[in-house]
Amino acid sequence: MTATKKTTLGAVLGAGAIALFSTTFLTEAGEAMTVYSSPTCGCCAAWVRHVEDAGYDVTVDHLASADLYARKQEAGFSPQHASCHTGLIGGYAIEGHVPAAEIERLLAERPDAVGLSVPGMPADAPGMGSGNTPYDVLLVKADGSTEVFASYPR
Template sequence: MQRRTFLLGSAAILLLPIPAMADTGIRATLYKSPLCSCCEGYAGYLRQNGFQVEVKPTNDLAEISRKAGVPEAFQGCHTMFVDGYVIDGHVPVNVVHRLLAEKPAIAGITLPGMPMGSPGMAGTKTEKFVIYALTKDGMPPTVYATE
C-alpha cells in the first residue's frame, strides 16, 4: 500500500505546474522584416543567453520603430520590446542585461544599422559598437555604451 501511495503522490507532483521552472527566461518580442535572416540569428543568440523570444515578421518595421521613439537615422534591422524598453538592432546581450538591471528613465537603446560582427551578423567585428540611449522626451539620442 505504501508503494502505491508513493507512486500516486509522485505522479501528482510531476503534473503540477512549477512557475520557477516554467518561466525562467526574460520575455522579449522581436519585430523583423519577413525576409531578414540576421534577425533570426539575433533571436537565436538571445535564446542562447536565456531569453524567451517571440519573433513577429512585419512589413511595418520602420513604423514600429518610429512609434517606439527610434529616430530613422538610429534604426537597426529589427525592433524588440523587453520589460517596457525598446531595443533596436543587434545590441550585445550584456548591454541589454545592463539596461534591465539599471532601469534608467529612457525609452530604450539602439545599435543603428547592421554592424559586421555584431550578435546575429556575419563577419568579424571591425569597429567599436556605439549603443545609443533613446530618450522619452524627443531629445536626440545619447551614447549609452560602447563595445
Template sequence: MTTSLSRRATLLAALCIPLPALAAAPTQVTLHKSPQCSCCEDYAAYLRRNGFAVEVQPTHDLATMSREAGVPEEMDGCHLAMIDGYVVEGHVPVEAIRRLLAERPPLRAITLPGMPPGSPGMAGRKREPFTVHAVARDGGTSVYMTI
C-alpha cells in the first residue's frame, strides 16, 4: 500500500515540474547571404549560440532583397535576416534583436550598416560603440540603439 502511494506521489510531483521540452520554441531566423561569405556563417552560429533557430539561404540577390525589404542602400549590412516579421540587416548584436522582439515597435527593420570589426560574426576588435539603426515603415531611418 505504501509503495503504491509513493508511486502516485512521485507521479503527481513530476507532473507539476515544468519540462524543458515544453518551453517556448526558439525564434526562427531565415538568414539570406552571399554564397561565398564566411562571416555570415559566423553570424548565424552566433545567433544559434544565443538561442535562435537559424536557416541559412545563400543568394546572389542580396541587394535586391534589401531594397524590396525597404532597407535603404546606405543602411546595407552584410546579410539580411527575417526574424518574426522584422528585417535584421547586418551583424546586429543580439541585445538589439531581443529588444526589438520584446518591444515590437512599428518598424520595418533594424540594421548595423557595413561590416564593423568586432561585431558579432566579424573578426577584429570592437573599436567604438555599434550604432544600430531603425528603418521605419515609411523608409525613414533613426538611431535605434548604441551598443
C-alpha cells in the first residue's frame, strides 16, 4: 500500500499571495514539478523548499521504498545515479539534490537527456545543510551515459 501526502506552494503562501507570485516568479522558473520521496526524509523536504523558493510549484507524493525505487527506474535512472528523491518536470527527471539553477538551465537548453542527477547525498548540495564536499550535477542520457552539467562549488 502506498501512502501519499501532497504539499503545494499555495498551502504555504495562501491564495492571494500565490496569484501575484505565479504571474511573476513561476513564469520565469518553469513548469510544475512532481517530487517522489519517502515520508520520513527531512533532506527531501528541505530540497523541496529550495526549489519552491526558486519559484517552482511542487507537488510531493510520499511513497514506500519499493515504489520510490520503481519510480527511479521508470524515470531512467540506474542505481549509480540514485539519491533519496526523484522529481519530474518538463519531460525531464531530476534525481537528488540538484540546485534549482541547474533545473532552470536544463529547461532553457532542453538537451536530449533523461534529466539531471546528483548521486548520493553530498553535504553541500541544496537541502543537505553544509559541509565542504564538492559535487557534480550530471546530465544523464537515455543510454545511461553521463556528462558533467555543472560542478559545485563554482
